[in-house]
Amino acid sequence: MTTQREIARRAKTSLKTVSRVINRDPLVNAKTRARIEAIVAELGYEPSQAARMMRSQRSNIIGFLADQVATSASSIDLVRGAQDAAWECGKQMMLFNIERGTPSQDLADAQLAAFRAEAVVYAAVYHQPVELPPSAVPRVLLNCFDPGGGQHAIVPDDYQLAATLMDEVLDRGYRRPAFLNLNRAIVASGLRAAGITDAARNRGLDMTGRIHEVVVGREHHGQPQFIADRIVPELMSVSPESRPDVLICGQDILAMDVYFVLSELRLKVGQHVAVASFDNREPIASLLKPGLSTMELPYYEMGRAAMLAAINPPPAPETVRLPGKFIERGSLQPFHTLATHRTGSNPNA
Amino acid sequence: MTTQREIARRAKTSLKTVSRVINRDPLVNAKTRARIEAIVAELGYEPSQAARMMRSQRSNIIGFLADQVATSASSIDLVRGAQDAAWECGKQMMLFNIERGTPSQDLADAQLAAFRAEAVVYAAVYHQPVELPPSAVPRVLLNCFDPGGGQHAIVPDDYQLAATLMDEVLDRGYRRPAFLNLNRAIVASGLRAAGITDAARNRGLDMTGRIHEVVVGREHHGQPQFIADRIVPELMSVSPESRPDVLICGQDILAMDVYFVLSELRLKVGQHVAVASFDNREPIASLLKPGLSTMELPYYEMGRAAMLAAINPPPAPETVRLPGKFIERGSLQPFHTLATHRTGSNPNA
């Protein structure tokens, strides 16, 4: 492998001058610099990171511990955002897929220690509390938080997401929303229920009795369990004038399930009832017919924010909540376009 | 940061003896070893990779260039497989998300050179030919191949995948399959058509006129374009006795689209027509109702194989085709369970 010594030999100059050129020391004659740079380019020389790490005592490496994240498609954007941010800061991100509590975590920690990582981002697969053993290096929690609040954390602002979505729903004239919520054990569940309830109350609508827990569990390594096939038919079995005019789903894959249930009931999304959701999980959201109007979770921005916080640790740990944005598609048109509204007909009759 | 020197100082021994203990050199007195190991554990010492890389002139690092892979959920398993294999071999994998032709590729190459990566895995987002500039280190192509054949490559065996799926279809008694193929520009398209055609011919079935190109393009950064809403109604508009009894889709998201089109036609998957597909893309495949029977692409195994080949380069470059496996769900039941077969009724009538 090429070294500065080799470059110096070829350029018939000294090691020190080569070092000056590499490190952009201005005290070098333009012609000499050009000659050396030409040789550097010709040989494709890159200074050895190992040697630099040794010399400078800085690794420029940030670890990214992805706790089961890689098994979940939605959170790739966490990785992408972090990767891009690290890149922009001239840092190197080292990714590890781990499972909390298994040896993989210890192995990853050992590797990161061996590389003298300067900080670590710990990412969870969904917004949840985690308790981790203390860390020797600065740590940022991503999509999770320390119940004690002692760790800097980046999470989605589930309250804002829900409130924003509710505003969009109400703006379009809907007045009988049903919220098909996640399992109540999930952090997002309570936050979203609050956001939806508050946003509704601000507009004079009471959500009491309109929130239903439809995701009943999270199988290990599997899909969540939905009971939309039990709840939705019940909700929709009353007259078109009093049944829900919009179903707000806790996640896109639940919305997909709801589409199928509605199809069984011969109810068309966008014609007989509107649907809105959370996640903007592609390709599902845009492939559903009609396309699913949904709140996009700010995964990419969260990944960025976590990496930036890892690189420049904040003075005091804090929980940063990032807002999501509404993605409009066909499933949530203005209320007056619903067939049930236009005609008053009951397609079940 | 703790060093061996520090350990030696505390253990009142020499640097070299500490080094021997760290490297499990048997030529160390048991008592000395125990004393040193106690201090190592107490201080949580990990040998510096940077120094080891310097000393040994080996980085133990394998680069993984993911060309737009991170934007596609399906290929996370490529990354997971590679990561796990690297791990098992005591290697460190360095992941880069790049886009071919953009500066990101050069930056990633520079970084890998700086870290003196021993080999590189180059992964594409779908099975395709790629031509890359020559590389200074061994390179393995993953989910892509060099048209000149000069590079070791790991790809899915699309011919086998299709032939296996066709066998499963025929085993269940179907005799009027329609294959809704990918865009013909995609490599997999031709391979699968051949696999399906050959497997059918082996069982006395001629596929002429039964293969339709339904995926018409691949938008940049977007979803493919389907024309299932044009083709499927046409195919299904003839009598139940002569129309297709099974629709084999080129990918799961197309299958999802087909489900919706069939629903529009008031045809139920599994009752009026069977569906089979390629990808086993979760959560779609298991959330569709009924669940989608589909050929799983061996992404995890491909990632593993690529990493292993990068770590132990084969004597001569070769294109390795890995088989997929059939995942059975409700969309492809035995033919005799179809309602059209049992009753002969035409639900369109």
Add this chain to the structure above:
DNA sequence: TCTGTTTTTGACAACGTGAGACAATCATGG
């Protein structure tokens, strides 16, 4: 106790880079 052998330990150098101290060389202007 002495000699010879084996076991255990230690001194030193080197990997590639970067920095400081300082000397040597060169070009330019007066």
Add this chain to the structure above:
DNA sequence: CCATGATTGTCTCACGTTGTCAAAAACAGA
């Protein structure tokens, strides 16, 4: 020719680890 400043070179050390080789210690046999 000298003064000045710009440029380049020499030399040294340090980062943490490990291979080479030699020294020291422990042990066995006489």
